[in-house]
Amino acid sequence: MTAAVARPIRAPQGGAKQRGQLLATQHMRLMVLMLLFAAAVLVVMLRLAQLGITAAGGDRSPTAGHVARGDIVDRNGEALARTIDAWTIGVHPRRVLGDKLEIAQKLADLMPEVGDQAHFYSALTKDVNFTYLNRRASPALVEAVNAIGDPGIVYAAEPQRLYPQSMLAAHVLGYIGTVRKDPTVHGRSGMERVLDERLLDRATAGTPAQLSIDTRVQAAMESELGRATATFQARSAAGVVLDVHTGEVIAMASLPTFNPNRVGMSGLDQLRNTTTQSVYELGSTFKPLTMAAAIDSGLVTDMTKRFDATVPLKVGGHTIHDDRGDEQRRWLNIPETLIYSSNISTARIADELGAARMQGMFRKLGFDTKPDIELREKGRPLWPTYWARTTVMTTAYGHGIAITPLQLANSYATLVNGGIWRPATLLKVAPGKAPAGRRVFSEATSARMRQLLRLIVMYGTGRKGDAPGYRVGGKTGTAEAASAGGYDRSRNVATFVAAFPMEAPRYVVLAMLDSPQGTKETYGFKTAAWNAAPVVGRVIARTGAMLGVVPEDRRDIDISDLAPALTMVIADRGQAPGIPR
Numbered sequence: 001m002t003a004a005v006a007r008p009i010r011a012p013q014g015g016a017k018q019r020g021q022l023l024a025t026q027h028m029r030l031m032v033l034m035l036l037f038a039a040a041v042l043v044v045m046l047r048l049a050q051l052g053i054t055a056a057g058g059d060r061s062p063t064a065g066h067v068a069r070g071d072i073v074d075r076n077g078e079a080l081a082r083t084i085d086a087w088t089i090g091v092h093p094r095r096v097l098g099d100k101l102e103i104a105q106k107l108a109d110l111m112p113e114v115g116d117q118a119h120f121y122s123a124l125t126k127d128v129n130f131t132y133l134n135r136r137a138s139p140a141l142v143e144a145v146n147a148i149g150d151p152g153i154v155y156a157a158e159p160q161r162l163y164p165q166s167m168l169a170a171h172v173l174g175y176i177g178t179v180r181k182d183p184t185v186h187g188r189s190g191m192e193r194v195l196d197e198r199l200l201d202r203a204t205a206g207t208p209a210q211l212s213i214d215t216r217v218q219a220a221m222e223s224e225l226g227r228a229t230a231t232f233q234a235r236s237a238a239g240v241v242l243d244v245h246t247g248e249v250i251a252m253a254s255l256p257t258f259n260p261n262r263v264g265m266s267g268l269d270q271l272r273n274t275t276t277q278s279v280y281e282l283g284s285t286f287k288p289l290t291m292a293a294a295i296d297s298g299l300v301t302d303m304t305k306r307f308d309a310t311v312p313l314k315v316g317g318h319t320i321h322d323d324r325g326d327e328q329r330r331w332l333n334i335p336e337t338l339i340y341s342s343n344i345s346t347a348r349i350a351d352e353l354g355a356a357r358m359q360g361m362f363r364k365l366g367f368d369t370k371p372d373i374e375l376r377e378k379g380r381p382l383w384p385t386y387w388a389r390t391t392v393m394t395t396a397y398g399h400g401i402a403i404t405p406l407q408l409a410n411s412y413a414t415l416v417n418g419g420i421w422r423p424a425t426l427l428k429v430a431p432g433k434a435p436a437g438r439r440v441f442s443e444a445t446s447a448r449m450r451q452l453l454r455l456i457v458m459y460g461t462g463r464k465g466d467a468p469g470y471r472v473g474g475k476t477g478t479a480e481a482a483s484a485g486g487y488d489r490s491r492n493v494a495t496f497v498a499a500f501p502m503e504a505p506r507y508v509v510l511a512m513l514d515s516p517q518g519t520k521e522t523y524g525f526k527t528a529a530w531n532a533a534p535v536v537g538r539v540i541a542r543t544g545a546m547l548g549v550v551p552e553d554r555r556d557i558d559i560s561d562l563a564p565a566l567t568m569v570i571a572d573r574g575q576a577p578g579i580p581r
Helices: 015-058 100-110 117-124 139-146 190-194 196-200 215-232 260-265 283-297 334-339 343-353 355-364 389-396 405-416 443-459 532-543 560-565 567-572
Strands: 079-091 131-137 153-162 176-179 182-187 236-243 249-255 313-315 318-320 473-483 486-500 507-514
Touching (some): 079 139, 100 117, 117 131, 131 139, 131 153, 139 153, 182 190, 182 196, 190 196, 215 236, 215 249, 215 507, 215 532, 236 405, 283 334, 283 343, 283 405, 283 443, 283 473, 283 486, 313 343, 313 389, 318 343, 318 389, 334 443, 334 560, 343 389, 355 389, 405 443, 405 486, 443 473, 443 486, 443 560, 486 532, 507 532, 560 567
Antiparallel strands (some): 079 153, 176 182, 236 507, 473 486, 486 507
């Protein structure tokens, strides 16, 4: 048997060289693959790093890199506005990987106060690079949202403005925000706007800005004003407590109000400061001012001087009348004119004063200009364009001229403090640093007006505004609300402005209700004696001791020299008072 053996195939010449080239090619391809893989890994790592940086701080607020906004405190150092480190939650809509509808529902469940599923779905589907979901989130909420696990939702710790008293003194403080293309957060209204430069200045931001407001008094005013607004279903309301010697605003309330922590949820009517922006015809509260002008000018030197109020006064096609009972339709002396709140008698006094003296008094009180206070939110009074005889008469009892509630409060401070007008201020005034002001009434006139205002509360329309032990003096005013060039007889503006203690006044307190309704408790009446006056009385009773006024039942202003003018008043006191004005 023969075995066949295959001859080995001999490699052709140059085979080793080709084998080396093949290996080199394979090595090159492997290296290219490795480089491509490394590049892919690098891209992923860089992307993750980018997302990490974004989550950690890439979506900072516009204030990042700037000095922290300074704090605002009340006169006692109580915090009103602070800058704190807070969390924000935002989203990059184009980076969201999960089901946006499902994520929106989860966000709505976690943040119902921000919005519903539709609200969050709208945010998640916006055609923008970034939008906020919550600008003030707690760490617990951040943790809960983070558990959703979508990389498109990001978080950042950033400075936030906090108003720890919530809605307290909202119109005084105002709110902050950005303006146009300026990324810096600025004050947009209130004292945040007034103090903006100081609060952002590195040299001063570290020291809190101190206001004249007392949070305790502010809380009492807002509480009582809110209670009355709800009870009488008023459209709006205003309240002021003013230091008569310095012009410091101790409390300033405006309703409706807003929460500066959530200002984006507020309407324009809530943002309006009724106390400084809205002007009203404030009715019979003007009568003491007219009387002071008459006394100061020398027109009235005897408190027993009488003016005819027996019948309505007809002038230039207009009729001026009183809403009084028959027992008061007589010749009235000076105290009676104010106690019974007589339009007729007051108009006769103004007629004798004349246009020049009436205008001069009003101008000295600042009634022809915007209120003098730091706030930018100020309304311009409605000043008569022509002072006819009827204009002189009607402005004497607060019709035909419109001012802000703050201006009225300041005029009463002038009336009782010795006759000096000073600008109102929302900044704390250091002892002995009150502005000199300007004289409007003499010391003697001011002293007489303190007596007369006290009589109005003791015997007249201000009785429900008294606060036992605090010797309150003041005047009610009820005027038909202006509407479309005329008056709406179904609506009125009810005001009571008072000072205390009358033997040495320290504070003026004002409450005003726009369009209050009558109730069963007020027998259907909706005038100031029934609604605004009790607000002032309760505020004084709650805050008088806080303000350093000791209640004393056995102490009061001396009115003995007015006794001859009060005989008829005392006789009438046991009779029905008529409809209070």
